[in-house]
Amino acid sequence: xxxxxxxxxxxxxxxLLGVAALLMHGCxxxxxxxxxxxxxxxxxxxxxxxxxxxxxPGTFVVNSESDQPDAMPGDGRCATAEGVCSLxxxxxxxxxxxxxxxNPLTRTNVIILPPGHYRFIDPPLVPTVVAEGTSDAGMLxxxxxxxxxxxxxxxxxxxxxxxxRVFGVGPNAVLTVADVTIRGGTASGIFNQGQLIVQxxxxxxxxAGYGGGIFNTPSSSAIIESSTISNNVAESExxxxxxxxxGLVINSTITGNRILESCCTDSTGDGGTQGEGGGIDxxxxxxxxxxxxxxxxxxxxxxxxxxxxxTSYQGDPGGLLNGQDDEVIGRPVELINTIIAxxxxxxxxANCKQTISRIYSFGGNVSxxxxxxxxxxxxxxxxxxxxxxxxxxxxxxxTYSLLAGSPALGNGIADRCPANDQxxxxxxxxxxxxxxxxxxx
Numbered sequence: 001x002x003x004x005x006x007x008x009x010x011x012x013x014x015x016l017l018g019v020a021a022l023l024m025h026g027c028x029x030x031x032x033x034x035x036x037x038x039x040x041x042x043x044x045x046x047x048x049x050x051x052x053x054x055x056x057p058g059t060f061v062v063n064s065e066s067d068q069p070d071a072m073p074g075d076g077r078c079a080t081a082e083g084v085c086s087l088x089x090x091x092x093x094x095x096x097x098x099x100x101x102x103n104p105l106t107r108t109n110v111i112i113l114p115p116g117h118y119r120f121i122d123p124p125l126v127p128t129v130v131a132e133g134t135s136d137a138g139m140l141x142x143x144x145x146x147x148x149x150x151x152x153x154x155x156x157x158x159x160x161x162x163x164x165r166v167f168g169v170g171p172n173a174v175l176t177v178a179d180v181t182i183r184g185g186t187a188s189g190i191f192n193q194g195q196l197i198v199q200x201x202x203x204x205x206x207x208a209g210y211g212g213g214i215f216n217t218p219s220s221s222a223i224i225e226s227s228t229i230s231n232n233v234a235e236s237e238x239x240x241x242x243x244x245x246x247g248l249v250i251n252s253t254i255t256g257n258r259i260l261e262s263c264c265t266d267s268t269g270d271g272g273t274q275g276e277g278g279g280i281d282x283x284x285x286x287x288x289x290x291x292x293x294x295x296x297x298x299x300x301x302x303x304x305x306x307x308x309x310x311t312s313y314q315g316d317p318g319g320l321l322n323g324q325d326d327e328v329i330g331r332p333v334e335l336i337n338t339i340i341a342x343x344x345x346x347x348x349x350a351n352c353k354q355t356i357s358r359i360y361s362f363g364g365n366v367s368x369x370x371x372x373x374x375x376x377x378x379x380x381x382x383x384x385x386x387x388x389x390x391x392x393x394x395x396x397x398x399t400y401s402l403l404a405g406s407p408a409l410g411n412g413i414a415d416r417c418p419a420n421d422q423x424x425x426x427x428x429x430x431x432x433x434x435x436x437x438x439x440x441x
Contacts (some may be wrong), residue, residue, distance in 0.1 A: 026070035058097065058109040060090040067121040067160035074100050076105040078105045087111070087118045087158065091140045098144030105172070108145040111331040113180065115155035120184075122164045124417040138164035139191075142175045150180035153202040153228075153397050157186055160185035160206070169194040171219055177201060179396065188215040189232065196222040200396040203227065210273070211242030211281070212257060218244040218285050224252050226422050228278075228397040230390075231256040236263050236274045237308070238281035239298060246286030246331070249293050253399055254279040254306075254434050255390060261346065268302055270348075271310040271355030273300030278343060284311035284330025294400050294435040295351075296342040296387065303348020306340045307372070309333045330357035337364035337412035339385045339400075339434040364413040366433050378411050378433075385433055385434065395423025399436045408433040 015182045060078040068080040070089035073096035078085035094109040101107045124138030139160075150156030158180055160166040166185040169175045169192040178199040182189045189206035190196065192214065203213045203410040212232030216222045218249075220245065229240045229252065239257035241249075257279050264275040279298035282288040288309075295306045311330035340351045352359055352372035366385045374381040388401035399422050402408050412431030421427055421437035428439055 048279065052342060058107065060085060060093060060109065061112045061162075062087050062090050062114065062116075062118075063068060064299050065116045066120055067119065067137075070096075076436045083372050088136075088140065091142065091146070094146050095141070095143040095309050098146075104144060106145075108147060108174075110147045110149065113148060113150045113158075115151045117157045117159060119159040120161040120166075125162045125200055140166065141168045141169045142173045143170045144172075144196075145174040147176045147178075148180070149178050152179050153181045153200060154392075156179045157183065159183050160189070162186060165189065165191050165208075166206070167191070167288070169196055169220070177365075182206070188212065189212045190217045192220045192222055196220065198222070198224045198227050200225070201227045202230070202397050204230045204232065207234075208232075211238040212240065214241045216241070216243050216245055216247060218283075220244070221286070223248045224250070224422070226251045226396065227423075228253040228255070228399070229257065230254075230398070233257070234259050234263075237276050239278045239300070240261065241280050243280070243282040243288045244285045246289040247282070248291070249280070249288070250291045250418070251435050252293045252399070253390070253422065254293065254295045255297050255400070259301050261301055262302050265337075270302065270353075276300055276304045276310065276348075276353060277308030278305040278345070280307045280333075282307070282333050283356070284309060284310045287331045287334060289334040290336065290338050291416070292337040292362045292412065292421070292431075292433070292435055294387075296339065296340045296400060298343045300343075300345045300349060300353075302353075303345050304351075304353030305343030305345040305349075306351040307333060307359065308353045308355075309357045309359055311357045332357060333359045334362060335359065335365045335372065335374070336362045336416050337431065337433050339366045339395060339408055340386070341366070341368040341385050362413070362416065364411055364416065364431070366408050366411065378413055380407055380411065393436065394424060396427070397419075397422065399423060401435070401436055402432060402434065402438045406438075409438060 064084035064086045064087045068086050071081045073092045078090045078093045090111045122137035124135050161184050165187040166182050167190045171193045173194040175196040181202040183205045185206040188211050189203050190207040212234040213229045240254045278300035279295045297316045343351045349371035359373045361374045362377040364378045366380045370381045386403040386406035393399050403413040410430045410434045414431045417431035422435035
């Protein structure tokens with residue numbers, strides 16, 4: 001890496017760490033919903049999870065699990081023809097009141113979603129192509145700045161029911177979704193063209209051609225915090241998450257995502273749009289920084305069962321990557337205090353793969369093979385992290401515990417470590433690698 005690239009990467013890391021610090025210290029309104037395992041101290045304070053008054057303008061409180069549309073979008077009331085507030089009606093009314101307001105770019109609405117199973121009922125009249133316009137059925141499109149707050153991923157489920165993708169975020173929209181499970185989507189669980197923040201969510205059992213759990217387009221940005229992305233499937237690439245632009249994954253677990261073997265033929269090459277990135281597929285459109293996360297047991301076909309990075313869709317014509325260390329095209333994937341293990345690939349590197357664009361380590365990472373280019377302080381390539389089972393370990397979403405004697409214990413770079421782990425447990429000064437911190441070891 002030349003001096004200019006080093007400055008850019010350091011600046012990018014500092015900016016993203018600043019965003020991470022704001023998320024962890026300023027915006028983390030949480031309270032543990034799972035069983036307390038007693039293996040670490042709970043957070044010192046637990047701010048109110050829903051600090052919005054139901055009577056506040058722009059706040060819509062859902063009170064029905066039906067999938068009925070709003071009777072009159074734009075009248076300021078979330079009300080179906082039956083007079084109840086469904087999730088669909090709330091999203092439609094939120095969009096309308098934002099777009100009809102005098103300051104649509106600065107207004108933010110809030111949707112409060114109590115415990116329940118919110119299941120799509122009818123398919124859209126026109127198949128979903130992009131995130132434009134929430135119809136009376138199918139995908140929920142978010143067209144302005146909207147906060148959707150559930151009652152916990154184990155209590156509030158939004159289910160596409162195999163009918164359509166669950167959420168579409170429009171090009172000028174901002175969606176913050178917290179404390180829900182998103183499942184059953186086709187053409188991705190979330191299709192993001194704008195700005196997306198996912199907090200304390202479980203995104204699972206979604207299906208798409210590309211980006212089974214979440215698809216982020218080149219115009220987008222995304223932050224995934226304290227969430228689990230699991231068991232999503234892609235036909236071609238990006239089983240869990242696809243990033244075509246900048247992204248931050250912090251304190252999160254990416255597991256069990258996969259690409260179908262039917263994606264590829266014997267002639268499918270590197271860096272294309274098929275077979276790569278079982279857990280995360282990044283396309284070099286912006287830096288993707290992964291901090292204190294656990295990426296395990298994902299599957300790809302061509303390579304990068306855990307993480308793949310390639311520049312756009314250009315492949316590696318003529319072996320451009322070889323011998324061109326200072327002329328790498330595209331923005332990188334950056335790894336900090338992260339565990340990457342147990343991933344698989346039918347024909348390529350199991351944990352990590354790069355084509356033209358690069359994976360860089362900033363230290364504290366653990367990988368059970370040597371494919372992730374770990375060469376910084378506290379990096380442990382070819383090392384079994386000794387993980388326990390994926391389970392409820394006392395947090396908001398499932399995590400992998402660290403077994404006694406794990407080399408990940410105390411291995412993280414402390415000054416790059418978030419204050420809390422994925423379960424919202426306070427990390428001690430001696431930081432563990434991965435999303436789970438075995439506090440008190």
